[in-house]
Amino acid sequence: MIAALEATGLAKRYGRTWALRDCTLAVPEGRVAALVGPNGAGKTTLLRLAVGLRRPTQGSVRVFGRQPRDDLASLARIGFVAQDTPLYPDLTVGEHLELGRRLNPTWDDGSAHARIAKLAIPVDRTASALSGGQRAQVALTLALAKRPDLLVLDEPVASLDPLARRGFLAELMGEVAERGLTVLLSSHLIADLEHRCDYLVVLSASRVQVLGEVDDLLATHAVLVGPSDAPEPIPGVGAVVSESRTDRQRTLFVRTEGAVPDPAWKAHPAALEDLVLAYLSEPTAGTLPGPEGSA
Amino acid sequence: MIGFRLDRRSNVVPYHQLVEQVRHALRTGLLEPGDQLPTVREVAESVAINPNTVLKAYRELEHDGLVEGRPGRGTFVVRSLAGPSLASHAALRRELLSWLRRARRAGLQPEDIQALIGITLRAYESEGAA
Numbered sequence: 001m002i003a004a005l006e007a008t009g010l011a012k013r014y015g016r017t018w019a020l021r022d023c024t025l026a027v028p029e030g031r032v033a034a035l036v037g038p039n040g041a042g043k044t045t046l047l048r049l050a051v052g053l054r055r056p057t058q059g060s061v062r063v064f065g066r067q068p069r070d071d072l073a074s075l076a077r078i079g080f081v082a083q084d085t086p087l088y089p090d091l092t093v094g095e096h097l098e099l100g101r102r103l104n105p106t107w108d109d110g111s112a113h114a115r116i117a118k119l120a121i122p123v124d125r126t127a128s129a130l131s132g133g134q135r136a137q138v139a140l141t142l143a144l145a146k147r148p149d150l151l152v153l154d155e156p157v158a159s160l161d162p163l164a165r166r167g168f169l170a171e172l173m174g175e176v177a178e179r180g181l182t183v184l185l186s187s188h189l190i191a192d193l194e195h196r197c198d199y200l201v202v203l204s205a206s207r208v209q210v211l212g213e214v215d216d217l218l219a220t221h222a223v224l225v226g227p228s229d230a231p232e233p234i235p236g237v238g239a240v241v242s243e244s245r246t247d248r249q250r251t252l253f254v255r256t257e258g259a260v261p262d263p264a265w266k267a268h269p270a271a272l273e274d275l276v277l278a279y280l281s282e283p284t285a286g287t288l289p290g291p292e293g294s295a
Numbered sequence: 296m297i298g299f300r301l302d303r304r305s306n307v308v309p310y311h312q313l314v315e316q317v318r319h320a321l322r323t324g325l326l327e328p329g330d331q332l333p334t335v336r337e338v339a340e341s342v343a344i345n346p347n348t349v350l351k352a353y354r355e356l357e358h359d360g361l362v363e364g365r366p367g368r369g370t371f372v373v374r375s376l377a378g379p380s381l382a383s384h385a386a387l388r389r390e391l392l393s394w395l396r397r398a399r400r401a402g403l404q405p406e407d408i409q410a411l412i413g414i415t416l417r418a419y420e421s422e423g424a425a
Contacts, residue, residue: 032345166343169343170340170341170342170343171340173339173340173343173344173345173346174336174337174339174340176339176345176346177334177335177336177339177340177346177349178336191303194303195301195303195309195344195345195348196343196344196345197345198345198347269306
């Protein structure tokens with residue numbers, strides 16, 4: 001099957017700085033993929049390469065099997081909402097929709113207007129007079145109205161209050177259910193991604209650190225709490241990703257290989273946030289699918 | 296039509312929470328054969344969760360023979376879990392309330408009561424008592 005998004009040895013250099021290096025990943029069609037990582041890890045660079053706004057220095061990026069840069073047919077299949085959901089401040093909501101209709105051959109005007117009406121956003125108001133939540137919803141509406149097969153969102157909810165964040169994510173999940181589109185979404189707000197994203201990409205220091213299905217990753221990781229003097233290696237543990245200890249107790253975030261049989265260790269299921277934080281705190285650890293295995 | 300909610304602090308995985316909510320509604324008679332479940336889109340949007348989670352829950356309910364997907368129309372309840380026991384719920388609840396009052400008077404905290412009920416229920420089930 002052709003991946004919705006596939007990067008092979010992808011790298012981007014700005015001047016003498018590598019913003020992204022040796023990035024190889026594939027996001028299967030129909031997934032809601034989360035892209036997380038610290039500031040400066042290369043998230044925005046990867047997204048801009050994916051939507052054809054930048055040309056790779058090395059390697060390639062393909063969307064549904066084709067390089068998006070300079071390929072109008074590919075670009076028509078990609079919806080993109082840039083960081084801080086930019087709109088034209090002096091144009092009204094209605095003028096944004098009109099602009100979208102004239103610029104996009106696949107524009108779905110009916111559903112765009114219906115969505116704006118459902119959200120009770122006034123069409124005659126200028127973008128500068130909208131709330132942050134409304135601006136984000138309008139930007140999402142514009143990206144969805146071109147009926148993309150891949151929707152790429154760069155930190156879409158970062159500046160929103162909790163209610164507006166939930167409203168935005170609810171609209172997004174509804175649209176995924178309706179259209180079955182693939183989503184790639186970067187965010188720092190890991191709690192917002194839990195139960196919404198089913199695929200995870202962790203970028204750290206310009207490289208892919210963790211990649212895979214969220215369910216698989218959570219099923220093969222655990223938090224272990226046990227005595228600080230327990231013997232090593234611990235049966236059932238493939239690798240210790242991160243750890244903290246007191247004089248009596250150790251708390252480990254581990255990649256498991258089956259159950260941990262030793263009753264001295266209490267195993268707790270891993271949450272997405274535990275997993276992301278554990279790997280980000282140990283940039284040399286990593287878990288990638290395929291023959292390269294895990295480090 | 297029922298609405299779903301998600302307890303994000305729960306250790307129970309989301310799809311299983313949805314399954315349990317339907318089963319609960321079937322046990323209490325809130326859902327009956329012929330009733331329609333909300334569409335996958337409606338649940339994904341109202342709970343703001345990944346639609347694949349909703350699909351997985353509905354597939355499990357269908358596999359258990361409780362609901363049936365009808366193409367183009369939606370998902371419908373085909374079997375109830377409300378047994379004859381439903382009628383005796385009210386009387387049992389009254390007895391439980393009076394027991395709870397005695398337990399509280401004896402100084403038990405809600406956690407003590409939950410633990411006591413849990414331990415007693417497990418012991419009862421493991422004895423296979425009639």
